[in-house]
Amino acid sequence: MAHEIILAKGKLQTNITNACSNITWSSHIDALGVELSFDMARGAYSVETGDQLILLSNKQPLNYFVVVTTSRDGQNNLTVTAFDRAWYLNKNETIIQFKKASASDAIGKLLDKFGVKHRIAKMNTLIKKIYKDQTVSDIILDILDQVRQETGQQHRMEMDKDTLVIERQSELLINPYIKLSGNTYSFPIAKTVSNPSVERSIEDMKNNVIVVADGDDRTKVYTTLQDASSIAKYGLLTEVVTVDDKNRAQARNIAKTTLTELNKVNESVSCELLGHDDVRAGRTIELNEPNIEMVGKYLIMSASHTISNGIHKVAVELKGVR
DSSP: OOEEEEEEETTEEEEOGGGEEEEEEEEETTOSSOEEEEEEOTTSOOOOTTOEEEEEETTEEEEEEEEEEEEEOTTOOEEEEEEETTHHHHHOEEEEEEEEEEHHHHHHHHHHHTTOEEEEOOOOOEEEEEEEEEEHHHHHHHHHHHHHHHHOOOEEEEEETTEEEEEEGGGOEEOOEEOSSTTSOOEEGGGOOEEEEEEEEOTTOOOEEEEEEOGGGTTOEEEEEEOHHHHHHHOOOEEEEEEOGGGGGGHHHHHHHHHHHHSSOEEEEEEEEEOOTTOOTTOEEEEEEGGGTEEEEEEEEEEEEEEETTEEEEEEEEEEOO
C-alpha cells in the first residue's frame, strides 16, 4: 500500500512525503492513540507543534494526527512526533456523574461533552459513579473495566480518523491480504511470519479467586472460586478482588471472569510481518505456523509499522487467546 503524509495548515494542504524518512506509526494495547513519527532534512517544509497531519494509504485518509513534539539535531535535521486525535482524550480532565446509566450511554454522554464523534457497542452494565479530575480516557477505561468484571467481555477503543470506536474485542478479528505487485495473487500476511520468538509463562497465573468487600470491611468475603486441577498441577496461586457493596450481587460473576482471565499459561509472541494497515493493537489475528508452535488466535498487544525503500513491514507483540 502506498503511504503519503499530508501537512495541513488551515485550508492549505501540502504533500511532504518526499521530504520524509524513517516513517513509522505504532499502537499499543495500553495506549488509546496511534503515534506517528518521521525525520525531515534541513531546509525542507516547516512543520510546527500543533500542525495537523493526514496519513494517506492509496490516496485515502488512514488517520489524522496532531504534531505534539518537534526536535532538531546539530545538523538542523527535524524529527516530528505526532499522535492521532485520541491524544486530546488523554489530556482533558473533567468532572462527571452517572446515575445508573448503561456503560455505552455513559461513554456517549462523556464524549458528547467534548464534541467527539463516536461509535460504541451496546453495553448494559449500569454505571453509578462520580468521576473528579480524571482524564476522559481514564474514565472510559474505568467504565470498560466495570463491564469486563461484570460480563467478562473485553472491549477495545481506537480512533478511526475523527471518530472514537469502541467494539467487543472478539469482533476485531482480522485476516488481511496483500499483493506484492499488480500481476500477482494476493495472500494473507499471516503467512509472512519472520524472526519469531515465543515465550510461555505462569508468572501471572491465578487459580484461586477471592472476592471481598471494599473499604474498612475488607475481611468480608463475598465468594471464592478455584480450579482444583490447576492447583494440583501448578500449586495454589491466589488473587483477591475488592468490590463495592453495590456490586455484591455480581461477586460470583466477577470471580468467574477473573478466574477465566488469569487461570492460564500466558503465551507471548513477537515477530515481523509484511505490513498491512489493518494490523493494529487491540485487534486479533490468526496464525498457523505449527513448526514454530504459533497456532491459533493472537491478540495484537503492539504494532510498529515501518516503511523503508518502499517496503511496508510491521513488528508485532502478540498474546495467545486460543
